[in-house]
Amino acid sequence: MSPPPGLYSGTSTLALVARASVLTFGVVYGNLKLKYLKVKANSLKKAEAKAHH
16 A cells, blocks of 8 residues: 555645644644743742742
8 A cells, every 4th residue: 555646745735734734733832842941940930039038
């Protein structure tokens, strides 16, 4: 069962949709990870500030 010709050529609709989906997922995942890391860093700073007082 081999894939139909042209599927991985980069010009078929399916290949373009797959690439766009992966790109979108990557961007969303990256943004969420950045937000999480920022929140984590902020909570660590707050904890350190409380510990010093």
